[in-house]
Amino acid sequence: MVYKINYFIFEIKLFIVxxxxxxFALLLMVHILPAQTKISGEIKDKKGKPVPSASITLKxxxxxxxxxxxxxxxxxxxxxxxxxxxxxxVGYKPSExxxxxxxxxxxxxIILKEEVSELKAVVITAGSFEAGDKKRVTVLNxxxxxxxxxxxxxxxxxxxxxxxxxxxxxxxxxFVRGGTAAETKTFIDGTLVNNFFYSSxxxxxxxxxxxxxxxxxxxxxxxxxxxLYGQALSSALILESIDLPERSSSDFGISVLSLxxxxxxxxxNKKSSWGVNYSYANLWLAFKAIKQRQDYSSVxxxxxxxxxxxxxxxxxxxxxxxxxxxxNRLGIRTASIDSAGYKDAFDIRNFNMYHNLSYRESLGNGWxxxxxxxxxxxxxxxxxSMLDMQNKEVAIPELxxxxxxxxxxxxxxxxxxxxxxxxxxLTVVRFGAEYNYSNEKSYFxxxxxxxxxxxIIEHLKSVFAETDIYITNDLAAxxxxxxENSSLLNKTNIAPRISLAYKTxxxxxxSVAYGIFYQNPEKRYLPSPxxxxxxxxxxxxxxxxxxxxxxxxxxxxxxxxxxxxxKTDQINPNQQVAINNKGYGDAKGIEFFWRDKKSIKNVxxxxxxxxxxxxxxxxxxxxxxxxxxxxxHTASLVAKKFVMKWKTGFNMSYTYSSGRxxxxxxxxxxxxxxxxxxxxxxxxxxxFSLNYLPNLMKKDSKVFTVLVLSVNNIFGINQVYxxxxxxxxxxxxxxxxxxxxxxxxxxxxSLGVDRTEDAINNNL
Amino acid sequence: MKKSIxxxxxxxxxxxxxxxxxxxxxxxxANLAKFDTVKTxxxxxxxxxxxxxxxxxxxxxxxxxxYAALSLSTMGWTDNGIDKDxxxxxxxxxxxxxxxxDYNAEICAVVNMAATQQMLVDPQNRWGTNGAExxxxxxxxxxLDPDNPRLHFLQASAVYNTPEQFGGGKDKARPMLEKTLxxxxxxxxxxxxxxWGKKQVEAMLATYK
Numbered sequence: 019m020v021y022k023i024n025y026f027i028f029e030i031k032l033f034i035v036x037x038x039x040x041x042f043a044l045l046l047m048v049h050i051l052p053a054q055t056k057i058s059g060e061i062k063d064k065k066g067k068p069v070p071s072a073s074i075t076l077k078x079x080x081x082x083x084x085x086x087x088x089x090x091x092x093x094x095x096x097x098x099x100x101x102x103x104x105x106x107x108v109g110y111k112p113s114e115x116x117x118x119x120x121x122x123x124x125x126x127x128i129i130l131k132e133e134v135s136e137l138k139a140v141v142i143t144a145g146s147f148e149a150g151d152k153k154r155v156t157v158l159n160x161x162x163x164x165x166x167x168x169x170x171x172x173x174x175x176x177x178x179x180x181x182x183x184x185x186x187x188x189x190x191x192x193f194v195r196g197g198t199a200a201e202t203k204t205f206i207d208g209t210l211v212n213n214f215f216y217s218s219x220x221x222x223x224x225x226x227x228x229x230x231x232x233x234x235x236x237x238x239x240x241x242x243x244x245x246l247y248g249q250a251l252s253s254a255l256i257l258e259s260i261d262l263p264e265r266s267s268s269d270f271g272i273s274v275l276s277l278x279x280x281x282x283x284x285x286x287n288k289k290s291s292w293g294v295n296y297s298y299a300n301l302w303l304a305f306k307a308i309k310q311r312q313d314y315s316s317v318x319x320x321x322x323x324x325x326x327x328x329x330x331x332x333x334x335x336x337x338x339x340x341x342x343x344x345x346n347r348l349g350i351r352t353a354s355i356d357s358a359g360y361k362d363a364f365d366i367r368n369f370n371m372y373h374n375l376s377y378r379e380s381l382g383n384g385w386x387x388x389x390x391x392x393x394x395x396x397x398x399x400x401x402x403s404m405l406d407m408q409n410k411e412v413a414i415p416e417l418x419x420x421x422x423x424x425x426x427x428x429x430x431x432x433x434x435x436x437x438x439x440x441x442x443x444l445t446v447v448r449f450g451a452e453y454n455y456s457n458e459k460s461y462f463x464x465x466x467x468x469x470x471x472x473x474i475i476e477h478l479k480s481v482f483a484e485t486d487i488y489i490t491n492d493l494a495a496x497x498x499x500x501x502e503n504s505s506l507l508n509k510t511n512i513a514p515r516i517s518l519a520y521k522t523x524x525x526x527x528x529s530v531a532y533g534i535f536y537q538n539p540e541k542r543y544l545p546s547p548x549x550x551x552x553x554x555x556x557x558x559x560x561x562x563x564x565x566x567x568x569x570x571x572x573x574x575x576x577x578x579x580x581x582x583x584x585k586t587d588q589i590n591p592n593q594q595v596a597i598n599n600k601g602y603g604d605a606k607g608i609e610f611f612w613r614d615k616k617s618i619k620n621v622x623x624x625x626x627x628x629x630x631x632x633x634x635x636x637x638x639x640x641x642x643x644x645x646x647x648x649x650x651h652t653a654s655l656v657a658k659k660f661v662m663k664w665k666t667g668f669n670m671s672y673t674y675s676s677g678r679x680x681x682x683x684x685x686x687x688x689x690x691x692x693x694x695x696x697x698x699x700x701x702x703x704x705x706f707s708l709n710y711l712p713n714l715m716k717k718d719s720k721v722f723t724v725l726v727l728s729v730n731n732i733f734g735i736n737q738v739y740x741x742x743x744x745x746x747x748x749x750x751x752x753x754x755x756x757x758x759x760x761x762x763x764x765x766x767x768s769l770g771v772d773r774t775e776d777a778i779n780n781n782l
Numbered sequence: 783m784k785k786s787i788x789x790x791x792x793x794x795x796x797x798x799x800x801x802x803x804x805x806x807x808x809x810x811x812a813n814l815a816k817f818d819t820v821k822t823x824x825x826x827x828x829x830x831x832x833x834x835x836x837x838x839x840x841x842x843x844x845x846x847x848x849y850a851a852l853s854l855s856t857m858g859w860t861d862n863g864i865d866k867d868x869x870x871x872x873x874x875x876x877x878x879x880x881x882x883x884d885y886n887a888e889i890c891a892v893v894n895m896a897a898t899q900q901m902l903v904d905p906q907n908r909w910g911t912n913g914a915e916x917x918x919x920x921x922x923x924x925x926l927d928p929d930n931p932r933l934h935f936l937q938a939s940a941v942y943n944t945p946e947q948f949g950g951g952k953d954k955a956r957p958m959l960e961k962t963l964x965x966x967x968x969x970x971x972x973x974x975x976x977x978w979g980k981k982q983v984e985a986m987l988a989t990y991k
Contacts, residue, residue, distance in 0.1 A: 070824075
């Protein structure tokens with residue numbers, strides 16, 4: 019019995035030992051001689067195209083593979099049991115599926131869904147040129163604006179080298195696709211800017227008030243723009259100011275025109291910054307050297323200052339303030355066309371201030387807030403007079419109206435907020451409201467003491483909503499609408515806007531846009547005793563664009579129809595007043611743009627061409643004709659070359675425009691009539707500029723210097739912008755540029771921690 | 783008897799776990815060896831994916847993610863036909879994964895290279911963004927390890943490749959390269975840890991002869 023029990027125990031022991039040995043063997047088998055499962059397959063996208071370079075992973079193991087150029091993969095695994103197989107590829111949503119590993123071969127067909135991503139997705143571009151430092155479709159950036167020859171660092175002058183804008187030299191502003199300058203509105207950080215340009219001077223185009231270096235992004239829309247903006251029949255210029263500067267620095271500059279000094283301070287923690295700038299410009303020296311057509315009774319003189327602060331309130335939030343003031347004056351005398359032997363004098367003093375405060379923040383969960391307010395105050399003091407040869411004021415009967423004084427103060431307040439909510443993928447819903455207040459007064463005094471005082475107050479309230487819908491990476495739609503109410507007109511309008519974009523290839527896309535745009539009658543034709551309404555324009559745009567890394571091509575076809583344009587009548591020789599909205603017109607054309615940074619080594623150039631066919635009946639036109647601010651053909655060629663060896667940039671530009679119509683309109687007591695008509699000669703301009711950066715990338719240099727030489731109309735080609743008529747229409751004189759050629763020489767210095775050193779040390 | 787069973791079980795388990803870390807080392811070594819042979823873009827992506835799989839499975843090792851990123855950054859230097867932005871974003875994502883496990887200077891060197899590759903797409907315009915990002919990564923790295931040979935190598939080769947009139951030049955780079963070589967020679971090499979740079983430095987120093 020004992021033996022039996024012992025034997026039994028022995029058996030059990032043997033069994034245990036055997037068991038453990040076999041267990042050990044089994045474990046060894048697993049570790050040393052595993053049975054392999056072969057997993058292979060192919061990866062395709064929804065359209066059946068193979069996806070190369072996708073990563074296939076047996077989750078939580080080392081096993082996996084990368085798909086080859088035809089989307090095939092194959093690998094073996096020693097694992098056993100149920101596993102998740104994960105497939106990832108750039109531009110696609112990851113896919114996960116479960117596989118049973120048992121030693122038997124596994125064949126898989128994996129289909130990946132495209133991921134809607136900002137980098138790959140189609141961008142809605144119809145009608146707009148985007149310029150900025152963002153990686154998306156950009157046409158011009160801030161440096162491009164500063165280095166465009168002939169533009170003299172004026173934002174709008176550089177934009178005139180793009181298709182859509184006219185080469186109008188006798189007055190400021192962007193004349194887009196047959197529209198007047200008043201049909202283009204400018205926005206900084208979302209809010210409207212009143213008096214973007216210096217106050218008008220007869221026959222001399224004024225610059226924009228703001229430096230291009232204030233802005234990191236520019237969108238120049240030549241039509242079909244978003245529902246976020248309104249009150250512009252033709253075009254919106256949307257500027258986005260810079261955030262925190264990259265470093266603290268002090269700058270000063272000296273040129274033939276001006277002196278300037280400024281300081282920017284960036285806090286140590288890089289969370290906030292402040293800055294101040296002051297400049298004084300006096301054109302005395304420049305006008306001494308370069309003869310001006312006009313005789314200056316007081317040479318243009320400008321005092322300007324600005325201040326800013328920017329505070330980062332969180333990772334995504336920032337408060338920005340920019341304040342600007344300017345006080346300037348000039349007086350000109352020109353030979354009077356109305357009366358031989360006499361002169362017309364024009365003297366203007368302008369004071370302007372502008373404050374803009376904006377705040378943006380991500381509210382989490384896909385919500386974003388963009389809000390801003392701006393206030394500006396503008397005051398013009400204009401004196402017009404007739405002078406005799408001794409520059410003494412004279413009063414000529416019949417022309418008495420030419421002696422006047424006009425004081426026009428204006429106060430403007432704008433507020434706006436936009437809320438963004440990101441839905442699935444890239445789809446975004448946007449809505450908000452805007453309020454524009456303006457109070458413009460004018461005090462007009464005739465020499466006989468007669469006074470005309472006017473005041474125009476407008477409260478414009480708008481609400482808008484818009485959505486960007488990404489149906490796929492290749493197809494996107496933007497649907498929007500805007501509702502405006504004007505207290506001045508006591509009217510409300512609703513403006514729908516639609517655009518669609520479709521990606522036709524890896525680098526090309528086609529877009530279409532449609533929209534209705536409203537605008538109040540221009541203030542200079544107000545107040546009116548009649549009931550008026552909004553002017554209206556409908557835009558239809560079709561665009562094709564192809565952008566490779568170094569080249570951009572776009573072609574755009576447009577049709578624009580105008581309704582309810584303002585018709586005017588003359589109440590006194592100085593003023594036209596709106597009488598009704600019976601004006602109309604249309605504009606159609608085609609535009610091409612080509613930019614190429616690669617074909618010619620180290621040369622970056624662009625070519626624009628615009629064809630415009632437009633007619634309109636507005637103001638005091640007897641019937642619809644091609645207006646004097648619209649040329650049929652406009653073209654530009656801009657080229658830049660930076661020679662590293664000489665540390666010098668060479669820039670040239672050539673602009674061309676076919677002749678523009680000119681005419682004289684006279685009132686015969688019953689009707690307005692064209693008493694004379696003609697067409698100016700073609701316009702050609704070649705400008706050249708040179709930037710020399712002596713300390714570029716020089717180690718240990720604490721001053722960064724830029725020397726600039728620019729020559730406008732270098733060949734002194736005759737240019738005629740149009741014709742001025744005498745009051746009776748008998749005589750006409752050409753409107754010419756203030757001088758044939760203009761030369762600018764300046765030196766600009768920036769003191770600060772020179773970043774070039776870090777850049778050399780740290781970058782290959 | 784009970785004791786021996788227990789011992790047995792422990793033995794088996796330890797064999798199993800030893801085999802596990804052995805598996806990690808072997809897999810890493812096998813893939814690291816490929817660094818010398820891989821030449822094509824497809825090869826670098828494959829290698830990067832292989833490292834990433836190890837990283838995903840291990841979860842607590844930063845080296846697999848580091849090498850996955852390094853493989854793509856090597857590709858970024860050799861193939862000019864790829865989308866540098868997409869590649870750099872992927873490198874940075876891998877570096878972020880590595881950093882979450884162990885924050886060190888080696889990873890900063892890779893981030894510096896990724897940002898530099900992006901900057902070089904359009905230096906004039908990307909100076910302020912990607913250039914600054916590269917500088918920030920370099921400074922962070924030097925703070926963590928002032929004598930990191932690879933950071934020194936990146937600095938030296940930047941000077942080496944910058945024309946003399948812009949403050950760079952071979953002469954200026956020479957002492958920097960020599961210093962880098964010194965640091966590389968003095969480096970205590972831990973198994974699997976990064977030790978690249980010597981071949982490159984020696985090749986550059988050879989051009990002075």
